[in-house]
Amino acid sequence: MTQNSAPIRTRFAPSPTGFLHIGGARTALFCWLAARATGGQFILRIEDTDRERSTEESVQAILDGMQWLALDHDEGPFFQSERFDRYQAVVDQLLEQGQAYRCYCSRERLDELRARAMDAGEKPRYDGHCRDLEHPPEGVEPVIRFRNPDEGTVVFEDRVRGRIEVANQELDDLVIMRADGSPTYNFAVVIDDLDMDINLVIRGDDHINNTPRQINVYRALGQEPPEFAHVPMILGDDGARLSKRHGAVSVMAWREQGYLPDALINYLARLGWSHGDDEVFSREQLIELFRIEDVNRKASRFDTEKLNWLNQHYLREGDRAQLHEELRWHLARTGLEADAGPDLDELLSVQADRVETLVELVERSRPFFEDFSDFEAGAAKKHLRPVAAEPLKALRERLEALEDWQADALQDAVQATADALGVGFGKIGMPLRVALMGHGESPAINQTLRLAGRERSLARIDRALEFIAEREAGQSA
Known part of the structure; x- marks a missing residue:
């Protein structure tokens, strides 16, 4: 407790x-x-x-x-x-006690009452025409109305909004059962909450106007209403x-x-x-x-x-079992197999800071799970040029000989290749990024290699080298 x-x-x-x-x-x-x-x-x-x-x-x-x-x-x-028999039994009880009555008023009469009240600037309410009707019309299926008290007030302490007080004169005789035998909301909810021993009703504040009516039904049944809390x-x-x-x-x-x-x-x-x-x-x-x-x-x-x-926070710090379940669900929705890509924990740890939703994460991670058909034209034109062939070939040899396919070792391999060739890290990093992802955006290059895996990385470098060779041949033709 x-x-x-x-x-x-x-x-x-x-x-x-x-x-x-x-x-x-x-x-x-x-x-x-x-x-x-x-x-x-x-x-x-x-x-x-x-x-x-x-x-x-x-x-x-x-x-x-x-x-x-x-x-x-x-x-x-x-x-x-499944509770219609229960509602009917309570309606019969209220009719027998004189706290409910049959109403035969037509839709046309009710519409006319509403129109007159609106024209007069008054709140539309039923006028009690059938309360004491001596000669009901034949052939008309009545609705059942609750006989609301004529005097006094309804007062309740709302646990969110504080004290609320409504005069009974503001309320009319609400319909509690339709002509087809189905109960209305304001009636059924009272019976249900009584039968289910509800002691606090929490609901939207659009129901505040219903509450005094419902409280009167509780009391007509000799019961104390539950407490209420109406949220905005x-x-x-x-x-x-x-x-x-x-x-x-x-x-x-x-x-x-x-x-x-x-x-x-x-x-x-x-x-x-x-x-x-x-x-x-x-x-x-x-x-x-x-x-x-x-x-x-x-x-x-x-x-x-x-x-x-908040969603990004939970992508980084949330329950791992939930993260895995949701990530697998999103991968499957986009036609990707979770087992065809990197470890999900690794993927989340790398990508979570770069996205806000799992949809973004999956889309950005797609190349780690399936091959792409073509290089993005702009990125390929800028980075997969003949000058990139030598660095990519040298890096491929170093990567193929690498025994430890971990982020630190991969970082060292790329840096060592750049040092050996006397070029800046970016001269290798950007062509490699396009080779691995098909475009120019990815996590850090060592993490990208790690997530792509050895086999996929080497195959994609080979593909990039073929693309460069074909481009060079086309330029010299």
């Missing part, structure tokens, strides 16, 4: 009408941390009562995203679609509401872009939560330090540069 005392039992309850995006992932993380920080439980619930928009693909995308981020749940996933939204780099162009896409799309799960977790934790000026936190540190009360009330701005900085 950490500094937080009472065990928190909370849940993440996404709707499977789309992917798990950054905002949802951060909410899931805060729920997971709150539970783990107090020795509590984290429950996963899929709120799939929207029959038209819920899909199996979205359910799987949510599960995949949670698994990739390693936000493991203690119970679930539970599906609302995430804004894009430009300060606008997060959208697809900012990165409000599937969490798995971030994997495809080359980000590491630990880097994303670290970054999401810092979107609205902080501990001093620290930026880098392991999961263990987050669990030790996280308190939901420390989440900022203000909206957080997504900062891609900071995420990239």
Whole structure:
């Protein structure tokens, strides 16, 4: 048990009408941390009562995203679609107690009510027309509405935003069951949280307006509501509401872009939560330090540069097993075989400082895993000239005789060749770089030789020498 005392039992309850995006992932993380920080439980619930928009693909995308981020749940996933009998039983109870009623109002009447309220500058709300209806119309399937209290106020202490108070006169009689027998969000969530013994609901602050309505349903059922913590939204780099162009896409799309799960977790934790000026936190540190009360009330701005900085940090310092798994995944996606190239630890140690994502790392490392078809024209024209033939031949002889294919020995071999020929290191280094990589960019030349390996390096020097010979022959013809 950490500094937080009472065990928190909370849940993440996404709707499977789309992917798990950054905002949802951060909410899931805060729920997971709150539970783990107090020795509590984290429950996963899929709120799939929207029959038209819920899909199996979205359910799987949510599960995949949670698994990739390693936000493991203690119970679930539970599906609302499997609990319709339970919701119906509670609706029957509320109808019998007179705390719910059947509403037969047509869509046209409701639209007219809304239009009149809008014209009058008032908040649209249902007028209670069917509350005490004596002669219901025939042939109309009613919805079920909750009879909201007419007087008093709803007061709750939000663990992020503080005291919130709403007069019941501001609330109308919400629909709790549709005409097709499916429950609405504001009703089903109450029954689920009661049945699952949730004592803290952590969710986005777009749900604040729902909370007083839900609290009234709890109390109509003779139950005390859980505590609530409403976390602020995430804004894009430009300060606008997060959208697809900012990165409000599937969490798995971030994997495809080359980000590491630990880097994303670290970054999401810092979107609205902080501990001093620290930026880098392991999961263990987050669990030790996280308190939901420390989440900022203000909206957080997504900062891609900071995420990239963190991702590079984890490329250098992150868990090796995770790095290997992600790197192998990216290599396979681009048609490369991990076993056809250098040791992955060596590759990471050399390339991590030169890239920000695994996508960049794989692209820059492609020549270490497969042969390239042609030399880049500009680099070949500049560096694979006849004058480079002698240094490359001399270096090849020295490299072929080298017993120790290690970075220090390779560096010494290149330097010794340059010294023997009385030329600068670059006179050998740049032609060699183009020979090995096909272009003029690579890590330090000794590291490039080391990663390419003996057989591949010698073969590519031979190929470069053939290219130079053909170029020279063409010039003299």
